[in-house]
Amino acid sequence: ALKLLLEPEERPIKIGAFQGVEHRWNVNKSLRVRGSNGTVSCMKIPGMLPRETASRLLSLVKGSAAYDLEPDSVDQMPSFEFYPMVAGKWVDEALKDELDAFAQTVLLPYVRQVYRCSHCTLADILVRRYVAGERRTHQLHFDSHAFVTVVLGLSDPSEFEGGLYIQSGPNASSREFVPLEPGDVFVHSFDLQHGVRLWKGTRYSLVFWIKTSLQAVVDGTAPWYEVAAGRRDPDALFNLAGQYLEGTSGRDANPKKAAELYEQAAAMGHLGAQTHLGLLLAEADGPDLTASARWLQSAAKAGDVLGQKSLAFAYANGQGVQQNLTRSAKWMARAAEQDDLEAAYVLGTMYLHGQGVKVSRPQAERWLRQSAEAGYAEAQREMALFEKDKASNSPEEVNFTAVAAWLQLAARQGDREARLLLADLYSRQNRHTDALQLWRKLAKLGDAQAQWQLGKCYAEGRGTKAKPKKALAFFSKAAAQGHEEAAQDLSRISGSMKTRKGSMRVAHGEISPRRPQSDVSHWLPMPSPSCSSLHKAEQGFIAIATLSLKLRMSPMQPFACCLFAHTERDRDCQPRHPPGPVTAYEAIGGTKS
């Protein structure tokens, strides 16, 4: 059962043509930051936008094709958002027709009155969707680049379970969900910690970001931090530090200044600042891993989810602490229990491979599924492999429909490895057109494995007419990226092309041994990307061994694995150690002298 925000203070309000009620909560910051005596308010105004307008908006945004797969700034997962307004300018006429008058005559006057900011101006508007198979979360965060945020409910609460929550304490157990009917608005400032979590159904929301002046909107700056940080508000220090770290909101990137600000907030007990300071100290030029681990311990023990996950990675890597997989698993579990999707995914793989925990397929499935169902692409891909391995003793019993369904979800989110595996699967099911479509997409993005596969299709006339020249071109492209099999196929095909001087020259044109010496480094053999990597049993070990403490910036690299280990590809799935360097000459079929 979800804990809902109870509705305390109420007052009647009248803004332009709108008459209604404002519900207001004052959240005590000391629950989260020991050394703070401040509060942060948030307000709900039921029915501020007429329900009929909200329902027309919902149809408009449901039909939009503009949702973006670009990584989100908070969690790096595909964002599934689009912006009808950017830097104060409408870019979506249909949404403008429905919303502009409301925004200018009701919403902004309300915000200006409540926050006493007579120059507050609308900066950006975005639409987010949360649907099955895609992201169903927006992890805990602050909206650091907006002085005030307004969330407009669009979907009927009966259509989903969960929704927008605020989190007043360090732990996920203090989450309180904000029920929003279509047309209700929820208003908060840059220092309210919040997130979104759905367990069922579909939700669309519309978010307004408001800044303190027109100038700030035009310049993309956040000048209110100078004031708030001057008051030594720990959340302001924390957000400002993030802007200096990333070089956003018009600030020049300045890691040193970021560290100072994190340090001030961390000293007041700001757990997020402690974690970020810990991560920064590990990344610095002269890293101080011991101090880093100390901050991570402090934040993790107090319940900060990112601190727990980061400490888990530190234990896995032995960074600032004695390497200890049992402790790593323990902290990973603490973060996963707080619903961190990456932590749940990693914990699942730890159970799969028995790292820091006893091997347990039920536990592995539990955590992988939790992460996958909330939209984490790597976990979706891992669920496909899990599904496949269920029948590892009798390959003919594999439920390939289920395998494909998971792969499709991850592939649709842009997961490269899942796209390769799916194309491979299609190809084996003689769905050559589907396979080709995926390989083409990947080849266009420069993927060597897909280029090689495309080359083979053209060479063998599989799913397309045989086109030796095209095959040659794709083999060359892949080989030039160091793809071994492609280099072999290239030498085979260019040899069999009647070895006329002309055709040899085609091959040489792409990968000429007469290239400058420095280019030969590209020919160092690399394992082929898809089955490349390693036997499954080794996989997790490598994953843990290479886990990066930098996870705040870069989620753990997906690791490749082999879907068809039990079939004719067994050979490819053995651990392969790169042989010695291959010269360009060898790669096109010459022999070593």
Ligand SMILES: O=C(O)CCC(=O)C(=O)O
């Ligand atoms: O979808 C929502 O209700 C809010 C999303 C959010 O917090 C954000 O986009 O920053």
Ligand SMILES: [Fe+2]
């Ligand atoms: Fe937000």
